[in-house]
Amino acid sequence: MKRLLKYFPIAILAATAFAGNASIETFAEPTTITIGDVITYRVVITHDEGIEIAWPGAGAELGQFQISDYDLGDPVETGDGRVRQEIIYYISTYDTGEWTIPPTAIAFVDTPDSVRLLKTEPITITVKSMLSDGDWARIKAFTESDTQYTGMEKQIAAGRALQMAKEKLLRDVNDVNRIPRDPKFWIGLGVVAAIFAALIAGFLYWRKRRGEGASIFSFSATPVPPHEAALMELAALIAGQYIGKGEFKKYYSILSEILREYIERRIGVRALELSTDETMRNIGESRFPLTADLIELIKVILDRADMVKFAKLIPPDSWHFETVEFARKFIEETKPEEPEPEESESNRENEIETEKSVTEGEEE
Secondary structure: OOOOOOOOOOOOEEEEEEEOOEEEEEEEEOOEEEOOOOEEEEEEEEEEOOOEEEOOHHHOOOOOOEEEEEEEOOOEEOOOOEEEEEEEEEEEOOOOEEEEEOOOEEEEEEEOOEEEEEEOOOEEEEEEOOOOHHHHHHHHHHHHOOOOOOHHHHHHHHHHHHHHHHHHHHOOOOOOOOOOOOHHHHHHHHHHHHHHHHHHHHHHHHHHHOOOOOOOOOOOOOOOOHHHHHHHHHHHHHHOOOOOOOOHHHHHHHHHHHHHHHHHHHHOOOOOOOOHHHHHHHHHHOOOOOOHHHHHHHHHHHHHHHHHHHOOEOOOHHHHHHHHHHHHHHHHHHOOOOOOOOOOHHHHHHHHHHHHHHHHHHHO
């Protein structure tokens, strides 16, 4: 539903923030509603040309408010070398009181190696009840009168009256429509899951050929090598469906822990329970042979995880599998080289017998 070109609300409350070559404004109208009413919430970013904005889309975290629809407008040149673009959310809530549309971090890239953040300002919305003064008067009568109810019975009666009044008035309120995912997202998710399933199947076949058994879980004393453990954990992360459920913080927290644990076990430096700067400093001081590109991969992964975990950034869809692929690439390029297969004793004895036969034949 493209409302952007035909629906321009008058902002009642607005806020502006700046970050380098870009500025962000937020508008909400109206700011006083009754439960179920729709609020038009606009986020406008004005930036220099060449800057890429990672719009959060339907994944925006708006606290108590539910998103029923949204429109992302096309970039518009302002005539002074800058570009203006906005996204409009149509939101509502079914709880009375004063609620705040929370700050949301939006990432933008101003240079190839720099990711910066713009943060919206909070906006307070007042949500009034649909109950009339008469409804509240009847409920109040239950709680203040001692003629019909006493003690716990009085509280139960008041609660029932409130619930009945709410149910009566909310019968005609439409349910909030959930925004369906683009079919391409689910196709991509299925393809990635199939790739990881194939990797696991190949890994099991390889173990079976080596005579180590096809089971992933082993009760033997031999520990799982760091790279094998990390790759299996990445496969489990993808299979966990965290992205489909909107659990971005959990997804990136687990991804960060997988990489940090691998760094500790493989590179031999502390990484868990440390900041990204401390981790990168430890890696830089280690003697493990890492190229500049591999070090940059680590930094990109940890920086993205930090922005989602601590800055409450809603990551763009392109990050989810790309960041896992960065981690997989780093693990594959730093894992130990496969040892040459040892020659078995029986094969060696056969070679000795063959050499003897050849020698005796030449002597005759």
